[in-house]
Structure formats: structure tokens, C-alpha cells
Amino acid sequence: MALNRRLNLFGRYILACCLLVFFVFPIYWLFIISFKTPDEIFHFPPVWYPKNIQFANFSVLFKDGDAISVLNSLILAGTSTVIAMVFGTMCAYSLVRFKTGGENFAVWVISQRLMPPIAIIFPIFLLYVYLGWVDTYGGLIILYTAFNLPYVIWMMRGYIEDIPLELEESALVDGCSRWRVLWKVVFPMARTGLFATAVFTFVFAWNEFIFALVLTRTEVVTYTVQVTHYFGGQSNFWAKIAAMSALGTVPVFITVSLLQRFLVRGISMGAVKG
Amino acid sequence: MTYAPRAKHESTVSRQSTRMPDHNFRYWIIAPSVFLLLLIGLFPLIYSLVVSFQQITMTDYDTSFAGLDNYLHLFEDARLWQSIAHTLVITVIALPLELLFGLAMAHLFLEKMPGRQIFISLIVLPTVISPVVAGATWRLLFDQRYGPINQVISWLAGHEVVLLWNITPHLVYPAILICEIWQWTPFMFLILLAALSNVDKSLTEAAELDGAGFWRIFFKIVLPAIWPVMAIAILIRGVDLFKIFDVIWALTSGGPGTMTETVSIYTYVQGFQQFETSYTAAIAFLIVGLMSMVVIWAIRRMGLAK
Numbered sequence: 001m002a003l004n005r006r007l008n009l010f011g012r013y014i015l016a017c018c019l020l021v022f023f024v025f026p027i028y029w030l031f032i033i034s035f036k037t038p039d040e041i042f043h044f045p046p047v048w049y050p051k052n053i054q055f056a057n058f059s060v061l062f063k064d065g066d067a068i069s070v071l072n073s074l075i076l077a078g079t080s081t082v083i084a085m086v087f088g089t090m091c092a093y094s095l096v097r098f099k100t101g102g103e104n105f106a107v108w109v110i111s112q113r114l115m116p117p118i119a120i121i122f123p124i125f126l127l128y129v130y131l132g133w134v135d136t137y138g139g140l141i142i143l144y145t146a147f148n149l150p151y152v153i154w155m156m157r158g159y160i161e162d163i164p165l166e167l168e169e170s171a172l173v174d175g176c177s178r179w180r181v182l183w184k185v186v187f188p189m190a191r192t193g194l195f196a197t198a199v200f201t202f203v204f205a206w207n208e209f210i211f212a213l214v215l216t217r218t219e220v221v222t223y224t225v226q227v228t229h230y231f232g233g234q235s236n237f238w239a240k241i242a243a244m245s246a247l248g249t250v251p252v253f254i255t256v257s258l259l260q261r262f263l264v265r266g267i268s269m270g271a272v273k274g
Numbered sequence: 275m276t277y278a279p280r281a282k283h284e285s286t287v288s289r290q291s292t293r294m295p296d297h298n299f300r301y302w303i304i305a306p307s308v309f310l311l312l313l314i315g316l317f318p319l320i321y322s323l324v325v326s327f328q329q330i331t332m333t334d335y336d337t338s339f340a341g342l343d344n345y346l347h348l349f350e351d352a353r354l355w356q357s358i359a360h361t362l363v364i365t366v367i368a369l370p371l372e373l374l375f376g377l378a379m380a381h382l383f384l385e386k387m388p389g390r391q392i393f394i395s396l397i398v399l400p401t402v403i404s405p406v407v408a409g410a411t412w413r414l415l416f417d418q419r420y421g422p423i424n425q426v427i428s429w430l431a432g433h434e435v436v437l438l439w440n441i442t443p444h445l446v447y448p449a450i451l452i453c454e455i456w457q458w459t460p461f462m463f464l465i466l467l468a469a470l471s472n473v474d475k476s477l478t479e480a481a482e483l484d485g486a487g488f489w490r491i492f493f494k495i496v497l498p499a500i501w502p503v504m505a506i507a508i509l510i511r512g513v514d515l516f517k518i519f520d521v522i523w524a525l526t527s528g529g530p531g532t533m534t535e536t537v538s539i540y541t542y543v544q545g546f547q548q549f550e551t552s553y554t555a556a557i558a559f560l561i562v563g564l565m566s567m568v569v570i571w572a573i574r575r576m577g578l579a580k
Contacts, residue, residue, distance in 0.1 A: 015382055016393050023397045023460060029422060030411045046422050091307035098300035107573055112315045114509075114569045116517040118538040119561040122545045122554050123318035123325075146310035153307060178299040207404035209520045210538070214546060224406045228524060231410075238414060245407040256402045260395060264468040267401065267461060271506040272468040 030249075033242035034058065041238050057243035066240070069226035070247050075137060076212075076222060077205035080144035085198050087145070088152025089160075093186055095153065096160045097168075106157070110269075113150035117210045125214050135217040143215070144205045151269070152201055158270040159193025160186065196262035199255050206252060223248035319562055326556035331549060344556035353532060354557065357540035363447070364536065365515040368454045372511060373504075375455065376462025380470050383463075394467070398460040405457065409524025412453040416440060416525075440526045446534050453521055458511060465507045469500040505576045513569060537561060 032050060033041055034057050040047045061067040091109075094100040101108075124143065125134070133139030163186065171181045187194065212222040221229075227244050230237040256263065264272045326344050329336040348354060379397075383390055400408065415421050416439035428435045439449040473496055481491045497504075519538035522528060528535035528543070535543070541561065545554035 009387060012382060012385075012387060016387075019379060019382075020393060020396060023400055023456065025422075026408075026411050026415055026456065027399055027403070029415055030407075033414060042420055044419055046420055046425050048422070087306040087310065090303035094300045094304045100300050100304055107570060108315075109311065110573060111566060111569045112311055114513045114565070115315070116538060116561055116565055118517070118519060118541045119322075119558045119565070120314055120318040122541070122558050123321040124314065125545075126325075126551070127317070127321070142310070143314070146314040149307050149310055182303070203402060207402075207406075209404065209406045209523070210542075213523075214542075224404050224520075227406055227410055231413075231524070231527075238420075241410050242414065245410055249403055249407055252402050252404075253399060256399075257395060260391075263398065264464055268465045268468075268503065268506060269510060271503050272465055272472075 027249075030242055031246050033238060034246040036239070038239060057239040058247070061240065061243055061247065066226055066244065067247065069221045069223045069244070072137075072220050073206055073222040073224070073248065076140050076144055076220065077202050077208075079137075080141045080148060080205050081198055081202040083141070083145045084148045084152045084201055085194060088149050089156045089187065089190070089194065090182065091149070092153045092156035092160055093182060095157055109150050109153050113154065113269075117147070121211060121214050128215060134215055135219045137220055140211065140215055140220060143211055144208065147208075147211070148201045148204060151204065152197055155197040155200075155266070155270050156190065156193060158265075158273070159190045159197070162193075163189045196259060196266055199259055199262075200266040203252055203255065206248070318558065322555040322559040322562070324555075325552050326559050328552050330551035333549075340552070344553050345560075347553060348556060348560060353535070354537075354540060356532065357535045357537050360534060361516055361518065361536040361538075364450060364454065364518060365512060368451055368458070368515055369508065369512055371451075371455055372459045372462045373508065375459045376466050379459070379463040380466040383467060384470050394464070398464050400457045401460045401464070403457065405520035406524050408453060408457045409521040412449065412456070413440065413525055416449055441530055443530060443533055446526055446530065450522060450525060450534060453525060454515070454518070457521070458514075462507055462511065465503060466500065469503040470496070473499045502576070509569075509572050509576065513565070516565070 035053045035055070036047065036050045037054060037056070040050050058067075095106060128134045128139050131139075133142075167189065168181050168185050171185050172178075176184065207224065208222070209224040209228075212225045213228070216222065216225055223244060227241055227248070230240045230244070259266070327340055327342075329338065329340045329343070383394060403411075415423050418424055418436050418438050423439070424435060424437055427437065437445060439445050477495050478491055481495055486494070517538055518536050519542070522534055522536055522539060526534045528539045532540075541554060541557050544550045544557060
């Protein structure tokens with residue numbers, strides 16, 4: 001029995017390692033290309049690891065000013081996340097405490113999240129052209145905020161339900177206005193949920209592509225759009241693709257690894273709590 | 275002047291008496307969200323509906339009423355229906371595979387093993403990468419000469435093999451599916467792992483003592499227990515697969531020809547490359563209509579809103 005179990009564990013390790021290679025090798029390859037010299041990138045047979053780690057591919061991005069697209073992503077995702085968190089949490093509070101709109105409103109909210117972006121982006125594009133909002137921070141921030149609101153409302157609804165009602169009631173008895181209760185009791189009590197939801201909202205906006213592709217030209221190009229700018233016919237700028245992708249991916253890896261505890265609840269839209 | 279202090283006094287009094295829910299407050303706090311949601315939820319729908327009955331193209335701003343012309347054209351548009359078929363093929367193959375692989379992996383990592391958490395943390399990384407970056411990464415991996423995939427295949431085959439992954443018709447779909455499955459199996463895996471860990475162990479152990487086999491326990495006890503969570507994971511992935519755009523944009527751009535053009539790619543081409551304004555509006559309206567029905571039906575059916 002003991003031998004059997006040990007073999008079983010051994011077998012599981014072999015399988016686990018195979019899976020690890022399949023899921024992590026592509027990421028390794030992406031990052032390793034960003035450190036390679038052009039000779040190493042376009043070498044046949046492929047070079048599995050670079051002789052020297054060099055940062056020329058990254059410094060080119062900064063020298064050409066392409067790296068500004070990472071800053072654009074940061075501004076757009078950061079601002080829209082803050083606004084969506086404030087509005088969304090308020091809305092979620094109303095949904096939980098006052099049952100505003102009932103179940104129909106909740107269904108409508110979450111169905112917005114599942115809507116294909118391509119179906120709404122075309123009318124939005126024409127509206128933005130009319131308003132002169134194309135290729136502006138404001139235009140994209142509004143759109144990202146609106147697009148992420150359903151997720152925030154949905155997630156915060158779950159987190160607010162976990163807050164004990166007594167605290168709010170005693171604050172009301174003490175003479176706090178409803179706005180004060182929201183600001184001084186609900187927001188602090190839900191801070192863990194707020195933080196976790198904010199990080200996911202940020203990552204969704206950070207990784208977003210199709211809205212940015214349609215609504216940016218030169219001024220507010222995000223890193224995802226910038227990556228696709230390097231595709232072109234026969235001459236793909238491999239080093240730039242890899243370096244830009246790496247620049248945009250590292251922040252996501254860092255934030256998500258800090259949030260392991262909330263990962264399941266965050267990506268399952270609250271279906272799994274814990 | 276004398277009113278000011280009194281007004282202030284009154285406000286503190288009214289503040290003290292707000293023990294009952296203030297009915298305006300509940301609407302004030304949803305107002306900004308509702309406004310923004312209407313902007314992306316209702317405005318595009320109404321706009322698409324209006325414009326889809328006109329004849330606007332890039333060169334011709336013709337707002338005269340065109341009746342159902344655009345909608346009738348939808349039925350004749352073979353490329354549209356092909357793009358829907360492409361999307362469904364990708365969804366129907368990728369979704370069950372992601373589910374099965376995810377489930378199998380969840381079982382593999384369900385029991386304790388040293389280093390389990392490290393394995394899990396690394397394996398879920400693909401899921402948080404931007405889909406565009408995932409597509410770009412696989413484009414580099416699939417490169418016929420400098421990519422490692424053909425190299426590995428050559429080693430296994432014992433002679434040099436050159437596969438043109440994103441050009442050869444019978445290889446583009448496998449390429450897209452591999453990338454898609456690579457990115458989203460960890461998503462299924464993570465959610466199902468959490469769901470499996472929450473299954474009541476005393477039930478499965480009791481069944482085991484009664485001599486029930488693995489599959490019997492799985493279908494009679496485990497599956498019903500994880501189904502609510504699994505259903506939501508399937509819904510989220512199903513909807514995302516139907517919207518698929520970024521990965522294909524980065525990997526094949528819909529090519530070769532229109533072989534891998536999905537609904538989202540086709541709509542993009544019509545709207546932003548061909549500038550068929552009114553016709554694109556009709557397509558958008560069709561997609562929103564279809565998706566709304568399916569999604570709302572699924573949400574209600576699964577009891578997700580509760």
C-alpha cells in the first residue's frame with residue numbers, strides 16, 4: 001500500500017511536471033526572446049536560452065517612445081478602475097440593502113458583462129467620432145468604466161452581503177446619514193473585497209484590446225495595441241513584440257501572485273467563495 | 275441671515291431621524307452606474323436599430339428609410355454565416371476540451387503533494403495574460419523556422435519537419451485551439467479545483483467504503499455537488515469563446531483568406547475596413563439580440579442571479 005502510494009505520488013509528479021512545461025514554456029519563450037540578440041532570435045535551429053541576458057530590446061522601446069503605451073495602459077486602467085469601484089460599490093450597496101430593481105435589474109447588469117464588445121463598439125465608435133472623443137483618455141476611461149461596472153457591481157454585491165447589518169444599523173442610530181454610513185462603515189468593512197475586485201478590474205482593463213484597437217490612433221495607444229503594431233507581413237519585429245508583451249505582462253503577474261487567495265472568487269465572478 | 279443656523283439645526287435633526295431607509299438615497303447611489311450602463315447597454319442597441327434601417331456607407335450618407343434591406347441581406351451573406359460557423363466550431367471543440375482537461379487537472383492536484391501550491395500558481399499564469407499577448411506568443415512559438423514547436427516535432431519525427439501553422443488550412447484551427455486551450459484550461463482548472471475541494475469528503479468516503487467505484491462516485495456525488503459552479507464556468511467560457519477576437523487577430527487575423535474569420539472579426543471588417551455602416555449596425559443588432567436571449571436564458575436557468 002505504501003509503495004503503491006509512493007509510486008502514485010511519483011506518477012503525479014511526472015504528470016504535474018509535464019503540465020508545468022506545457023503551460024509555462026510559452027511564457028518562458030516570450031520572455032527569453034525579449035532578452036535575446038537578433039542573431040539568437042533568428043537562428044536555426046532555435047536557441048533555447050540566450051548566452052547573455054541583455055536589455056537592448058527594452059531600451060529600444062524606451063528610446064523610440066513606444067514604451068509610453070504601457071503608461072497609457074496604466075492611466076486608462078487605473079483611472080477607470082477607481083471610478084468603476086466607487087460607482088459600482090454604491091450601486092451594489094443599493095442592490096443589497098434596498099433590493100433596488102429586484103432580480104431583473106441584477107440580471108440586466110450581469111448580462112451587460114457578457115455582451116460581445118464588437119456588437120457595442122461600432123455604435124460607440126460613431127458616437128465618439130461625433131463627440132470628438134476618439135483617441136482621448138476621457139473617452140476610453142468612460143468606456144472602460146462602463147464596461148467594468150457590471151463586474152464590480154456583481155462582485156461587490158457578494159462582498160457587501162457578507163458585511164453584518166448590525167454595524168450599519170448602530171451607525172444610523174448614532175445619527176449618521178446614509179452617505180456617511182456608506183463612506184465610513186460599508187467601504188471600510190468591504191475593503192478586502194474592494195481591493196480584490198479593484199485588482200481584477202484593473203487587470204481586465206489593462207489586458208483589454210478591441211476597444212483600444214478601435215478607439216485609439218496615436219495619442220492613447222495601449223500596450224496591447226502597440227504589440228499588434230509590430231505585426232506586418234513578412235517582417236515581424238520579434239524582439240519588439242516580445243519585449244513589449246513582457247513589459248505589459250510582468251505587472252499582471254506581480255499583482256495576481258499577490259492575490260492568490262482571491263483568484264478563484266475573482267475569475268469565477270463570485271461563483272466560488274473562499 | 276437668521277435662517278442659516280436654523281437650517282443647519284434642522285438638518286441635524288433630520289439626520290438623526292433617518293433610521294428608516296431613505297428612498298431617494300437608494301436611487302441616488304445607483305444613478306451613475308445606471309447612466310453608464312445605459313450608455314453601453316441601451317444606446318448601442320437603439321442606435322443600431324435605427325441605423326440598420328438606413329443605407330449609410332462610408333461614401334454615401336443616405337439616411338432614407340431602407341426597410342428590411344439590411345436584414346434581408348444578412349440571410350444572403352454567406353461570409354457572415356461562415357463566420358458564425360467558424361465561431362461555433364471553435365466554441366464546440368474548445369469548451370469541452372478545456373472543461374475535461376481542467377477537471378482532470380483539478381483531480382490531479384486535489385490531494386496534498388509537496389510543492390502543490392507552486393505548481394498551481396505557475397500553471398494559472400496563462401489565464402491572466404492578455405489574450406493578444408497570448409496570441410502573439412503562440413505566433414512566435416508556431417513560426418515555421420525559428421519557432422521551437424516545429425523543432426520539437428522534427429526531433430520526434432527524426433527528420434526536419436516544416437509546418438506552416440498559420441497559413442496551412444488544416445493547421446490553422448489546431449493552432450488557434452491549442453492557444454485557446456493553453457490560455458483557458460487553467461481557468462477551468464482553478465475554478466473546478468476550488469469546487470472539488472468543497473465537496474463533502476464524508477459523503478465520498480462513505481460511498482468508497484460501500485464499494486462504489488471512482489466513476490460511480492463522480493457521477494452520483496461529486497458532479498451534482500460541483501455542478502452549480504461548473505455551470506457558471508461553462509457559461510463564462512462559452513460566452514467568451516463566442517466573442518473570440520484578440521487571439522485570432524494576433525495569430526491569423528482571420529486568414530488564410532477568411533478561413534478563421536469569426537463573428538467578431540467579420541463585424542470588425544465590415545464596420546472598420548469596409549465602412550458598411552448600416553449593414554454593420556444590422557449585424558451588431560443581430561448579435562446583441564441573439565446573445566441577450568441566450569445569456570439571460572442561461573442566467574435564469576442556472577439561478578445565477580440569486
